[in-house]
Amino acid sequence: MIVAIAVGHEIWQAFSFAFGMTWEVLWALVLGFALSGAVQAVVSKQEMRRLLPDDSAKTLTVASGLGAASSSCSYASVALARSLFRKGADFTAAMAFQFASTNLVIELGIIMALLLGWQFVLGEFVGGPLMIFFLAILFRVFLTRRLVNEARAEAEKGRIGSMEGHAEMDMSVEAGGRSLWRRLRSPEGFTATAEYFVMDWAAVARDVFGGLLIAGALAAWVPNSFWQSFFLENHATVAKFWGPVVGPAVAIVSFVCSIGNVPLAAVLWNGGISFGGVLAFIFADLIILPILDIYRRYYGWKMAGFLLATFYASMVAAGLAVEFLFQGLGIERHARNAKVEMASVSWNYTTYLNIVFLLVAAVLVWRYFRRGGGWAMLKLMNEPIGEGEHAHHHGAHAH
Numbered sequence: 001m002i003v004a005i006a007v008g009h010e011i012w013q014a015f016s017f018a019f020g021m022t023w024e025v026l027w028a029l030v031l032g033f034a035l036s037g038a039v040q041a042v043v044s045k046q047e048m049r050r051l052l053p054d055d056s057a058k059t060l061t062v063a064s065g066l067g068a069a070s071s072s073c074s075y076a077s078v079a080l081a082r083s084l085f086r087k088g089a090d091f092t093a094a095m096a097f098q099f100a101s102t103n104l105v106i107e108l109g110i111i112m113a114l115l116l117g118w119q120f121v122l123g124e125f126v127g128g129p130l131m132i133f134f135l136a137i138l139f140r141v142f143l144t145r146r147l148v149n150e151a152r153a154e155a156e157k158g159r160i161g162s163m164e165g166h167a168e169m170d171m172s173v174e175a176g177g178r179s180l181w182r183r184l185r186s187p188e189g190f191t192a193t194a195e196y197f198v199m200d201w202a203a204v205a206r207d208v209f210g211g212l213l214i215a216g217a218l219a220a221w222v223p224n225s226f227w228q229s230f231f232l233e234n235h236a237t238v239a240k241f242w243g244p245v246v247g248p249a250v251a252i253v254s255f256v257c258s259i260g261n262v263p264l265a266a267v268l269w270n271g272g273i274s275f276g277g278v279l280a281f282i283f284a285d286l287i288i289l290p291i292l293d294i295y296r297r298y299y300g301w302k303m304a305g306f307l308l309a310t311f312y313a314s315m316v317a318a319g320l321a322v323e324f325l326f327q328g329l330g331i332e333r334h335a336r337n338a339k340v341e342m343a344s345v346s347w348n349y350t351t352y353l354n355i356v357f358l359l360v361a362a363v364l365v366w367r368y369f370r371r372g373g374g375w376a377m378l379k380l381m382n383e384p385i386g387e388g389e390h391a392h393h394h395g396a397h398a399h
Helices: 002-040 045-050 057-068 074-086 091-103 106-115 118-142 145-155 164-168 180-184 187-221 224-230 236-254 258-271 275-287 289-299 301-329 349-371 374-379 387-394
Strands: none
Touching: 002 106, 002 187, 002 258, 002 349, 057 091, 057 118, 074 091, 074 145, 074 164, 074 187, 074 275, 074 289, 091 118, 091 145, 091 275, 106 118, 106 258, 118 275, 118 301, 145 289, 145 301, 180 187, 187 258, 187 349, 187 374, 224 258, 236 258, 236 275, 236 289, 236 301, 258 275, 275 289, 275 301, 289 301, 349 374
């Protein structure tokens, strides 16, 4: 009986930590996905394919910008990158797009600011372009034309990954001579925003809430002394190098991607991982085990191994670069007080913001089921879509 009570208490603690973090970031999640949906509503995926012809600095910059304007779902980003590659986009540019779409998006920055602090947000948006830069160099040096051709041949086989339908659907509003603002505030712009909002939530909910639950369990069950020993916190200089090296390895086995790894990063930061280690951990959402398996299915074993090696090296390099850059500038964060809190709801600004943005979410969900794709579109998110169906979804708002 005593054991059962003790186990029940530990489980309650884990859920309490998970709920506490969820309540802290709920309004920010809604805001982030609403803003992301609005951006996607006016950025066409067909335009993306046309703008990524090579691996020049200009193209990689465009790829990063387009990635930042797309869905933050890691699985959808990986699927869309393959689609871009199959339809003529340069492979390096497609990988830059893929990385930016999960690490340079609005919602990620908002959640990091709430849980970790502004220094990490700045570090993410400085380190992200740095990682793309390092990745481009590694691709220039080591990526052979033969390997790219082999990967293209594998990609053309059309093996199924995850979120294939979500990646292919294009609900953006056609320009028709209208400005971005006019398109966005039009009825079809409202519907497109609602569609992207609901579908992005459907795509990442598993990772977001899975990450919160895992973070809650780690906060409740794993003592900080373990993390402090693992991350060599008592060896300050060594820890700065060790953190970015081991951070991606922890991410690989966490199985959590998209923005779901931010709560885990908060637990690791409080536990003693270095500043650069946190950033490298967050960067590594694109090399977790399930996504590595998708690379294997999409591009073959050789390219999957190449992506793991080059992504990992770039993440480590970017994490180290930001670590020492911020240290030199005197803006590195030292306080280990990330918001990993037990459940607590009171009438403060967080509660008011949650109420307001839950109402916003309700309006967008209502619009989606009233004028958008509804259940039929949600059922297609994880299914491959042909060109005819793709065109149908692209024009689905005209009602």
